[in-house]
Amino acid sequence: MPPNDIPSEAVSGSPYTTRKKSKRYRMVALDLDGTLLSSNGTLADVQAEYLRGLSEKGFILCLATGRSARRTYDHAAKLQIPRLPIVCNNGARGLVWSPGKSEDDPVIADQFQFLVPKGVAQRAIDLANKHGFFLQYYYRDSVYANEKSESHYTCTKKYTERRGIRIQHIEDDYQEMLDKDQLPTKLLLLFDSSVDYDNALQATNDAFGPSEATIVPGSWKWSRFLEILNASNNKGMGLQHMCEQLKVPLDEVIAIGDANNDIEFLQMAGLGVAVKNAVPEVKEIADVTLDFTNDDHGPMRILQELEEKGELDFHHGRR
Numbered sequence: 166m167p168p169n170d171i172p173s174e175a176v177s178g179s180p181y182t183t184r185k186k187s188k189r190y191r192m193v194a195l196d197l198d199g200t201l202l203s204s205n206g207t208l209a210d211v212q213a214e215y216l217r218g219l220s221e222k223g224f225i226l227c228l229a230t231g232r233s234a235r236r237t238y239d240h241a242a243k244l245q246i247p248r249l250p251i252v253c254n255n256g257a258r259g260l261v262w263s264p265g266k267s268e269d270d271p272v273i274a275d276q277f278q279f280l281v282p283k284g285v286a287q288r289a290i291d292l293a294n295k296h297g298f299f300l301q302y303y304y305r306d307s308v309y310a311n312e313k314s315e316s317h318y319t320c321t322k323k324y325t326e327r328r329g330i331r332i333q334h335i336e337d338d339y340q341e342m343l344d345k346d347q348l349p350t351k352l353l354l355l356f357d358s359s360v361d362y363d364n365a366l367q368a369t370n371d372a373f374g375p376s377e378a379t380i381v382p383g384s385w386k387w388s389r390f391l392e393i394l395n396a397s398n399n400k401g402m403g404l405q406h407m408c409e410q411l412k413v414p415l416d417e418v419i420a421i422g423d424a425n426n427d428i429e430f431l432q433m434a435g436l437g438v439a440v441k442n443a444v445p446e447v448k449e450i451a452d453v454t455l456d457f458t459n460d461d462h463g464p465m466r467i468l469q470e471l472e473e474k475g476e477l478d479f480h481h482g483r484r
Contacts, residue, residue, distance in 0.1 A: 191478040192225035196422035223479040231255040235306045256403020257350040279395040280348040301353040352393040401429030
């Protein structure tokens with residue numbers, strides 16, 4: 166079904182009259198899992214087509230996700246938008262993706278990175294060793310792991326199968342990478358059902374003060390996890406830094422998300438939008454909560470409505 170054949174009643178009531186700032190937006194930043202992607206992790210053809218059309222008119226699109234960079238490239242390839250801004254690793258890295266010779270060989274232009282300091286990374290490694298936690302180390306486009314138990318190897322297998330990225334096994338507890346100052350954009354503590362998650366969360370919070378690291382809890386259907394980031398970093402700050410690179414005022418940006426790591430992201434934007442399936446904490450801070458879920462193509466529907474109301478700015482041209 167063509168995008169314009171889909172009804173545009175995307176929001177409850179008339180939220181636009183309550184906006185304090187500009188009612189014209191030149192950019193949208195889209196979370197992936199639970200927001201732009203359907204529940205099976207795919208980007209619907211109808212949404213990809215509509216978003217590509219917005220870009221061709223001069224509207225700016227940006228992907229913003231907790232995923233690593235490499236795990237965004239297949240969706241960027243489907244969008245086929247030249248110079249697509251991507252904020253990944255929960256705001257720790259920003260880049261611009263462009264089509265390359267193949268889907269596996271895109272042209273990547275890094276814009277910024279907020280690395281985990283060496284001392285924090287070392288303390289996270291020590292924490293994992295002390296408690297037997299499974300720790301993943303994100304460096305550039307790769308994910309590294311030092312599996313030490315059958316449980317760790319099971320986590321690696323499930324992660325590889327279900328998250329679509331291969332983990333590189335290393336033997337030395339990341340020491341060689343630290344010695345070379347190959348610092349991570351994030352560290353991930355991944356727990357299966359054998360680990361008491363509440364105790365793991367407490368131990369992690371006890372290990373790092375709020376001025377030392379940002380701790381982001383999360384879950385998948387098969388596991389729970391804790392992300393360890395640079396203390397000054399979150400998705401909202403990542404969006405701010407990307408907008409600085411693009412010279413786009415934040416009050417002219419729409420941010421759409423669903424999960425707890427999207428709270429600062431929605432608060433940073435001029436218009437924060439929660440899909441219907443968002444967690445209550447996100448709906449509470451959002452400017453608009455959609456009547457449609459990610460499986461109902463909620464992001465496309467709100468953008469269609471804003472476009473019909475003349476609230477999308479196409480006059481700045483593609484960047």
